[in-house]
Amino acid sequence: xxxxxxxxxxxxxxxxxxxxxxxxxxxxxxxxxxxxxxxxxxxxxxxxxxxxxxxxxxxxxxxxxxxxxxxxxxxxxxxxxxxxxxxxxxxxxxxxxxxxxxxxxxxxxxxxxxxxxxxxxxxxxxxxxxxxxxxxxxxxxxxxxxxxxxxxxxxxxxxxxxxxxxxxxxxxxxxxxxxxxxxxxxxxxxxxxxxxxxxxxxxxxx
Amino acid sequence: xxxxxxxxxxxxxxxxxxxxxxxxxxxxxxxxxxxxxxxxxxxxxxxxxxxxxxxxxxxxxxxxxxxxxxxxxxxxxxxxxxxxxxxxxxxxxxxxxxxxxxxxxxxxxxxxxxxxxxxxxxxxxxxxxxxxxxxxxxxxxxxxxxxxxxxxxxxxxxxxxxxxxxxxxxxxxxxxxxxxxxxxxxxxxxxxxxxxxxxxxxxxxxxxxxxxxxxxxxxxxxxxxxxxxxxxxxxxxxxxxxxxxxxxxxxxxxxxxxxxxxxxxxxxxxxxxxxxxxxxxxxxxxxxxxxxxxxxxxxxxxxxxxxxxxxxxxxxxxxxxxxxxxxxxxxxxxxxxxxxxxxxxxxxxxxxxxxxxxxxxxxxxxxxxxxxxxxxxxxxxxxxxxxxxxxxxxxxxxxxxxxxxxxxxxxxxxxxxxxxxxxxxxxxxxxxxxxxxxxxxxxxxxxxxxxxxxxxxxxxxxxxxxxxxxxxxxxxxxxxxxxxxxxxxxxxxxxxxxxxxxxxxxxxxxxxxxxxxxxxxxxxxxxxxxxxxxxxxxxxxxxxxxxxxxxxxxxxxxxxxxxxxxxxxxxxxxxxxxxxxxxxxxxxxxxxxxxxxxxxxxxxxxxxxxxxxxxxxxxxxxxxxxxxxxxxxxxxxxxxxxxxxxxxxxxxxx
Numbered sequence: 069x070x071x072x073x074x075x076x077x078x079x080x081x082x083x084x085x086x087x088x089x090x091x092x093x094x095x096x097x098x099x100x101x102x103x104x105x106x107x108x109x110x111x112x113x114x115x116x117x118x119x120x121x122x123x124x125x126x127x128x129x130x131x132x133x134x135x136x137x138x139x140x141x142x143x144x145x146x147x148x149x150x151x152x153x154x155x156x157x158x159x160x161x162x163x164x165x166x167x168x169x170x171x172x173x174x175x176x177x178x179x180x181x182x183x184x185x186x187x188x189x190x191x192x193x194x195x196x197x198x199x200x201x202x203x204x205x206x207x208x209x210x211x212x213x214x215x216x217x218x219x220x221x222x223x224x225x226x227x228x229x230x231x232x233x234x235x236x237x238x239x240x241x242x243x244x245x246x247x248x249x250x251x252x253x254x255x256x257x258x259x260x261x262x263x264x265x266x267x268x269x270x271x272x273x274x
Numbered sequence: 275x276x277x278x279x280x281x282x283x284x285x286x287x288x289x290x291x292x293x294x295x296x297x298x299x300x301x302x303x304x305x306x307x308x309x310x311x312x313x314x315x316x317x318x319x320x321x322x323x324x325x326x327x328x329x330x331x332x333x334x335x336x337x338x339x340x341x342x343x344x345x346x347x348x349x350x351x352x353x354x355x356x357x358x359x360x361x362x363x364x365x366x367x368x369x370x371x372x373x374x375x376x377x378x379x380x381x382x383x384x385x386x387x388x389x390x391x392x393x394x395x396x397x398x399x400x401x402x403x404x405x406x407x408x409x410x411x412x413x414x415x416x417x418x419x420x421x422x423x424x425x426x427x428x429x430x431x432x433x434x435x436x437x438x439x440x441x442x443x444x445x446x447x448x449x450x451x452x453x454x455x456x457x458x459x460x461x462x463x464x465x466x467x468x469x470x471x472x473x474x475x476x477x478x479x480x481x482x483x484x485x486x487x488x489x490x491x492x493x494x495x496x497x498x499x500x501x502x503x504x505x506x507x508x509x510x511x512x513x514x515x516x517x518x519x520x521x522x523x524x525x526x527x528x529x530x531x532x533x534x535x536x537x538x539x540x541x542x543x544x545x546x547x548x549x550x551x552x553x554x555x556x557x558x559x560x561x562x563x564x565x566x567x568x569x570x571x572x573x574x575x576x577x578x579x580x581x582x583x584x585x586x587x588x589x590x591x592x593x594x595x596x597x598x599x600x601x602x603x604x605x606x607x608x609x610x611x612x613x614x615x616x617x618x619x620x621x622x623x624x625x626x627x628x629x630x631x632x633x634x635x636x637x638x639x640x641x642x643x644x645x646x647x648x649x650x651x652x653x654x655x656x657x658x659x660x661x662x663x664x665x666x667x668x669x670x671x672x673x674x675x676x677x678x679x680x681x682x683x684x685x686x687x688x689x690x691x692x693x694x695x696x697x698x699x700x701x702x703x704x705x706x707x708x709x710x711x712x713x714x715x716x717x718x719x720x721x722x723x724x725x726x727x728x729x730x731x732x733x734x735x736x737x738x739x740x741x742x743x744x745x746x747x748x749x750x751x752x753x754x755x756x757x758x759x760x761x762x763x764x765x766x767x768x769x770x771x772x773x774x775x776x777x778x779x780x781x782x783x784x785x786x787x788x789x790x791x792x793x794x795x796x797x798x799x800x801x802x803x804x805x806x807x808x809x810x811x812x813x814x815x816x817x818x819x820x821x822x823x824x825x826x827x828x829x830x831x832x833x834x835x836x837x838x839x840x841x842x843x844x845x846x847x848x849x850x851x852x853x854x855x856x857x858x859x860x861x862x863x864x865x866x867x868x869x870x871x872x873x874x875x876x877x878x879x880x881x882x883x884x885x886x887x888x889x890x891x892x893x894x895x896x897x898x899x900x901x902x903x904x905x906x907x908x909x910x911x912x913x914x915x916x917x918x919x920x921x922x923x924x925x926x927x928x
Contacts, residue, residue, distance in 0.1 A: 085735065086694035104702055107695050107735045109819065110810035112873050113866070128866070135691070135735045140773050144807045144865075162687070 077118075077244040078128045078148055080178075082170045083155035084163040085134030088193040091227035092155060093131050096237045101228050108133045111145045118241050127241050139173055146178035151187045151244035153236075156205065158192045158224065164205045167213065187243035188220045191236055196226040319347040319354070323428040327418040328357060330377045331893075340377060344415060346428060347381070353432045354381040355404070357415060377413060382406075384433045387447045392422050394443075576859040577793035579852065581894070591886035595626030597828070603632050611650035613639065619646075624837035627828040633747045640834040641760040643753075657753070664752040668723045688733050692721045699738040703823060705746050717745055720755045727759065734769035737762075739815040743827050764909035768814055778907040779813045780806040782841065785902035786848050790891055794855050801864055808869040809847050816843060825881045832885060833909075839892050840910050841903050849887035850879060 081089045090105045097114040113130040130145055132138070146152075152174050156163040171188060180186040192210050195203070207224060214220040221243070223236040323346035329339040342359035357379040382404070391403045393414070400422040401414040417425075426445065429435060438444035606619045613619055620640075628636045638644045644653050671685065679686055696718045700706045706713050720741060725733045740761060745754040767775030783806050788795040798804050811819060816833065818826050833842055851858070854871075863871060892899060906912055 085691055104698070106698050106819070107738070109736055109739075109814055110807065111869065113870065133735060137734055137769070137771055137773070141807060141810065144805050160690075162690075 075124070076126050076128055077150045077241060077248055078130065079151045079153060079240055079244055080130045080132070080146055080149045080174065081153045081155060082132065082174060083134060084157070084160070084166050084170075087134065087155045087157040087160070087163050088227045089134065089155050090131050092153075092191065092193060092225065092233060093129050095227045095230055095233045097129065099230070101230070110138075111141070120242070120245060125241070125245065127237075127244070139177075142173065142177045146174060149174075149178050149180070150248045151189065151240050152178070153189050153191060153240055154220075155191045155193055156210075157194045158205045158210075159194055159197050159202045161204050164192075164210065164213075171217065184218070187247045188217070189236065189240050189243065190214050190220050190222045192222070192224045193227055195224050195231065196229045319349040322346045322348050322353070322432060323425065325417065325419070325421050325425065329416045329418055330357075330359075330413050331416065331896075339416070341418070342378075344425075346425075346432070348432055353384045353429075355379060355384065355387075356381055379404075379412065384429075384447055389438075389447060390426075390429075390435070390445045391441075392426070392443050392445070394422055576856050577796075579855065580792060581790060581852075591890035592625060594882045594886065595622075597626050598622055598628040598632070598636070600629065600632050603628070603636065611653065612648065613646040616646035620835035620837045624832055624835040627831050630747075630824075630827075633827065633831070634749070634753075637744070637747055637831065637834075638753070638757060640831055641757045642763070643757050643760050660756050661752040664723065664755050667727050668719065670726050671722055688725050689722060691735075692718055692725070692733050692738070695735060695738045696721065700742045700746075700823070703746070706742070713745065716751050716754075717741060720745065720751060720758060723755060724758060724762070727755075728762065728766070731762070731766055731769060736769065736815045739818045740765065743818075743823065743830065746823075747827065764911065765816075767906070767908045767912065775908050776810065776814060778904050779844070780809065782903040782907050783809060783813075783844050783847050786844055786895065786899060787851065789898055789902055790848055790895055791852055791855065794851065794859065797859050801862075801868075803865050803868055808865070808872045809851075811873070812847055812850075813843065817846070820876050820879060821881055822877070829881055829885070836909075838889065839900065841907065842888055842892060844903065845888040845892040845895070845899070846884060848891055849884050850875070852891075853884070853887065 081093060083089055085107065090108055091101060093114055094100055094102070094105070097116045108131055111130060111132045113128055116127045116129070118125050118127050130149075132142065132145055152171075154167050154170055156167055158164075167190065175183045175186065178186075190210065190213075192205065192207070197203075210224075211222055214222045221239050223232045223239075225232040225236055227233060323344075325344045327341055328344040329341040331339050340359045342357050345356045345358075347354050347356065357377075359378060386406055387404055389405045391405070392400070393402070394400045399416045399418055400420060401416040402422060402425070403414050404412045406412075426435075433447060435445045435447050438446055602622075606613050606615070606622075608614050616639075623636070623640070638653075639646055644656070648656070671689075674682060674685060696714050699714075699717065701714075706717070717738060721733055721737060724737070725731075741754065741758050744757050744761070745751075748754045748757060762769075765775075768779065769775070784795070784798075784804055787798070798806075816826075817829055820826075821829060829846075839845065854875075857863075858868060858871070861867075895902070
């Protein structure tokens with residue numbers, strides 16, 4: 069039986085409120101964009117099957133509330149993440165400035181086994197707005213920050229127009245897979261725990 | 275006045291008042307079995323059994339009980355059961371005479387009883403539940419001095435009762451040859467429908483207290499019933515729906531215990547159950563969908579529900595009523611506009627909500643913006659002075675110039691957050707849809723003003739969801755603001771920076787599940803689900819995203835009555851979780867799967883059946899339930915306020 073580690077890849081999307089986390093997730097999974105998305109309360113996720121070479125994986129993409137106040141809930145949702153996507157709005161300097169906070173908060177709460185090499189991907193979203201005229205964060209500035217944090221892959225996206233979303237998630241999935249496999253080698257115990265898809269409650273039914 | 279020695283209470287002061295009620299009840303019941311009059315029936319009846327200290331618990335408090343005497347009497351071949359509360363011995367002054375009358379059983383013939391269930395727990399009091407062939411069940415009769423066994427021993431000597439093959443605690447009375455046919459036919463009979471409005475159900479009983487002035491209970495009762503009938507558009511239909519609801523629950527109840535008898539017809543029943551239970555199942559394309567009729571094999575995989583949930587709702591959950599309309603609303607107001615009996619009003623709203631047309635008026639009371647004992651004139655004055663006050667606070671942020679805003683990061687951030695949220699709040703509703711909708715701007719202005727009114731709390735996501743229906747209902751900026759202020763007085767701590775309010779909520783929820791469904795609690799414990807984060811959205815925005823807009827408004831006004839409990843929303847959480855316990859445990863859902871499952875229930879749960887379950891759970895949990903909820907858990911007022919109230923009371927005493 070294939071282990072849970074090898075088939076399920078967990079991805080967390082973080083970033084300020086309103087940068088487009090829900091939209092990016094829906095654009096990637098459902099190829100849809102809506103103006104009617106509501107502010108995320110709590111957390112939700114979508115799954116998508118992805119194929120690498122001849123293996124199938126389930127990408128589980130988590131969308132969480134963007135307001136700082138809800139960060140303390142993260143500990144329940146970040147656990148076991150294989151990749152973290154940091155999103156900002158190219159039209160909002162504050163959302164870019166906060167990327168560092170989101171990254172650090174994630175590392176504290178998810179406490180991955182190898183924080184130095186944990187895979188992040190940064191997305192600068194909403195490049196479509198106003199034909200790019202309202203943009204305040206330059207691509208150069210964003211790439212510089214990504215380089216300073218250990219060469220984080222960077223994409224400029226539009227969830228609305230579907231620009232670069234597929235490409236970005238290809239990399240996200242690949243990095244998640246790599247991270248998952250490394251973790252298998254690094255922490256063999258987790259394979260055993262993860263693979264026990266057998267009902268464990270059988271002991272308590274008597 | 276009816277003369278009957280059987281009741282042996284001719285000296286009872288409330289007897290005269292309640293006899294009308296009783297005879298109505300009995301005669302309606304009797305219409306199934308014939309047209310014999312009550313007096314001829316009971317004259318010269320032989321008393322065959324009498325038991326003192328048999329009690330009913332009308333509320334969630336174990337201390338509130340009505341004690342009385344249970345009797346069996348025989349006349350000819352007929353055996354009747356009677357339970358009359360003792361005069362003036364209610365354990366609590368809050369229980370009115372009418373409460374007591376409501377539960378009185380007078381000469382119920384065993385020919386109308388389908389089954390009796392006995393509960394003889396090792397801990398706690400023994401009780402029996404009488405289920406009528408019409409589908410109604412009476413509240414449990416608790417034998418405080420024991421004696422359930424003797425009751426059955428005596429009964430067996432006079433009435434043919436058979437122990438159910440399925441459940442040794444259920445005794446079938448009469449008609450066990452073909453209960454299905456009989457039950458279905460009785461449903462169509464006017465008599466069966468009338469029982470739905472008989473005093474043993476709260477549908478009419480809860481109206482009684484609206485007419486306390488005259489003191490003529492018998493008249494009041496008949497008025498109440500006829501009033502009930504006039505009020506509803508189609509009272510016969512509504513009542514039969516109530517009976518039908520009861521029926522479906524009784525059917526489940528009976529099926530559990532008399533499988534053999536029902537086996538042949540079980541297909542017909544499951545269709546009825548599914549429909550009347552009112553759970554819309556998840557969309558066919560939802561990932562957790564099963565075949566609609568395929569039931570989770572609970573007996574095999576899932577620890578059974580120790581509460582016998584269906585029976586609980588059957589016994590405790592009262593039928594929902596039609597919403598309070600403007601005509602009836604007017605009867606709660608005196609000539610100057612005061613609400614004379616706010617408790618009664620809240621109870622009425624608890625069981626049916628209010629019609630939309632009067633929401634604007636009623637919500638202001640429920641939320642605490644207007645005092646119940648304020649007059650029309652006082653309210654008008656308050657409105658106008660509050661409008662001025664609102665404008666003053668609004669001015670505070672309106673006067674911030676763009677230059678000043680540059681040096682006011684906190685203001686810019688708040689405004690940005692609010693601007694982002696109002697444009698994604700209920701935009702599919704006509705009231706908020708379209709570009710540059712003025713209502714969206716009003717929503718923003720109120721939230722921004724609130725973040726200045728309560729600068730410490732500020733703005734937090736979820737607040738726009740809570741404000742939206744209030745603005746929709748009041749259609750007035752200042753009124754909405756002040757109603758929202760009142761709501762946040764109670765729910766504010768849920769939005770605390772340290773999340774203390776929400777942690778208290780989720781903790782209380784876990785305690786309630788532990789109390790009301792230990793196997794489910796154990797399951798959550800073993801599967802790392804005890805943080806209950808999957809219920810976060812339910813609680814933070816009070817189920818706003820789970821129900822249709824209209825249903826949400828209905829739910830909120832019920833919650834705001836604080837009738838039975840301030841924390842009914844937590845019992846509602848438990849009710850929903852319990853309803854899906856078989857699926858959750860049967861499919862071995864882990865935390866992720868459970869969260870997804872809960873999120874996808876949104877828009878697929880119907881309010882009324884769950885409200886009824888929540889009510890039943892709340893009553894059942896009683897003081898133990900209340901003790902599971904930490905003091906100060908929203909929407910309780912903050913503990914500090916309670917203390918200061920306490921001090922001021924002490925001062926008065928001193």
